[in-house]
Amino acid sequence: MCGIVGYIGNEEAAPVLIKGLKRLEYRGYDSAGIAVLGKPGLLIRKSKGALQNLEAKIAGELAGDILDGSVGIGHTRWATHGEPSDINSHPHTDVSGKIAVVHNGIIENHAKLKAWLTEHGANFRSETDTEVIAHLLNFYYKGDILQAVIEALKRLTGSYALGIICENDPDRIIAVRKESPLVVGAGAGENLIASDVPALLEYTRDVYYLEDREIAVLYRDRIAFYNDEGDEHQRESSHIDWDAGAAEKGGYEHFMIKEIHEQPKALRDTLRARIKIDNNSKTINLEEIGFDASWAKAERVVIAACGTAYHAGVIGKYAFEKFTRVHTEAAIASEYRYSNPIFNPKDIFLIISQSGETADTLAAMRMAKKGGARIIAITNAVGSTLAREADLVMYTWAGPEIAVASTKAFTTQLMCVYLIALQLGRLRNTISDAELAAHIAALESLPEQAERILSEKENIQRFASLQFNKSKVFYMGRLFDYAVSMESALKLKEISYTHSEAFAAGELKHGPIALVDDTTLVTALCTQSALFDKMDSNIKEVKARFAATAVITYDDVDYFNNTADQVFRIPRTPDSLSPILAIIPCQLYAYYCSVLRGLDPDKPRNLAKSVTVE
Ligand code: F6R
Secondary structure (H helix, E strand, C coil): EEEEEEEEEECCCCHHHHHHHHHHHHHHCCCEEEEEECCCEEEEEEEECCCHHHHHHCCCCCCCCCCCCCEEEEEECCCCCCCCCCCCCCCECCCCCCEEEEEEEECCCHHHHHHHHHCCCCCCCCCCHHHHHHHHHHCCCCCCCHHHHHHHCCCEEEEEEEEEEECCCCCEEEEEEEEEEEEEEEECCCCCEECHHHHHHHHCCEEEEECCCEEEEEEECEEECCCCCCCCCCCCCEEECCCHHCCCCCCCCCCHHHHHCCCCHHHHHHHHCEEEEEEEEEEECCCHHHHCHHCCCCCCEEEEECHHHHHHHHHHHHHHHHHHHHCCCCCCCCCCCCCCCCCCCCEEEEEEEEECCCCCHHHHHHHHHCCEEEEEEEECCCCHHHHHCCCCEEEECCCCCCCCCCCHHHHHHHHHHHHHHHHHHHHHHCHHHHHHHHHHHHHHHHHHHHHHHHHHHHHHHHHHHHHCCCCCCCEEEEEHHHHHHHHHHHHHHHHHHECCCCCCEHHHHHHHHCCCCCEEEEEEEECCCCHHHHHHHHHHHHCCCCCCCEEEEEEEEEEEEECCCCEEEEEECCCHHHHHHHHHHHHHHHHHHHHCCCCCCCCCCCCCCCCCEE
């Protein structure tokens, strides 16, 4: 949802900004732009479309122009206000053309401000909400850009991460955020800002995650931090452990397929630190994150999230109820926040978000917190808003996920959900020691089992090459398999633009079967052993309507050999843990369909990686 970068140092800023934007393209890619303070003053270049259009524009420049400046800001856009166009691209400038702004977020009162600023002589050129910020800064600028920012912030409502430069104040960048992410990187003789860490890694691993309404002023040799009243304070930096290579394609054609292959390692990393050996037997260790016996008194678990993370929540619902016997609900955060929900201080509120910045998810968390619930966050983003505001945080150690469609973040979210559910079951004595030991052993086997599925990916590729043009693809399953069906259908529609839906298999004959014909592929997720015969009937029903059929089941199950056209096998694991394995063939199928359709799976149309607006 838009990416911003900024650089101040001794190198030419433009190439540094472009490199940073490349790493943020997953956040938006319908236009891009940079502003650099060069010898002639403030220089702006913008271009509609992919970043390479901007690169081409800059490559055509004569030396001494845009390249001749070591301070600059850049932006890659995911349009919210105004269509993708050169004019609507950021950076936006004030009337004097001396102040430039890049913005990620939404200024909710922009219409009112625009009217007011127009009365005061501002001349608006774009349809964006962002342009009001540039004109507001001009209005308050009396020779000190920091002071102008402080004054302008008082007028803004909504969400923003901002990078600001000013021709009259050429040796600093002002950065500030509210409800949109912004990281400041501290280098040697150079400092940077970015919406996300991968854009900084080539320059530094020492970063500051800005707090809401905190202002950073970046000079070449230091960074100063202020609150929104202008009082200076000191900050401690955080050190990033993952290496820059984690954000590179590493020989894979796309980030998505790389990230699918990273799942065994990500699962191992997420699990490893959470298992300990006690008296020769393995137990789950969540004390270091503060998950102690006090959580066992929970009377209800509510899980809220969006998209793929919500699907992890639906699996969580089944897992919590199975292992803890505590009533559990999974809620779509954007619905939940407007549903006038009932809170109980004895609720555990589990929030799942890869980015930790999703607007609806954060809103649901804040409501639950106000209602007195205790919040556990599962997130992949250290220092994210979610991580900072939750009572307890469990990180997924997935590493950076660059492809827009979530894969390794999802399976590591599931790993965390299982660990919390099993541990809560243990604290509540709703699972026996033997059951716990068996499930820990099963969790430990998952990374190697995931490797085995990946080693047979050609089977999926071959199947995709036969089916990728199907106009309708349905996934069906029961219980845990229904949740995996939802995630599979989402993956396929996101990146291959195929109309795909998930159905609870028992619901099929209550309506959806009317859609089934010989243009339909139905994939049945069959890992819930007690329900194989039910699934078998459902598959026969769609076959009788001429659908092509595929089944995903365990490698020791022959049940479906004569029912489905194609059977894909995953290694045996307890039925409740199967989603971590069963989703992998479906991720691969979606990926191959996208590639076979000539699309870019990493950057699906209309989507952005981090949805920081409603
Ligand atoms: C789908 C996908 C999205 C996200 C959703 C929530 O592949 O990635 O559905 O899961 O936008 O994002 P986070 O997890 O960052 O809150």
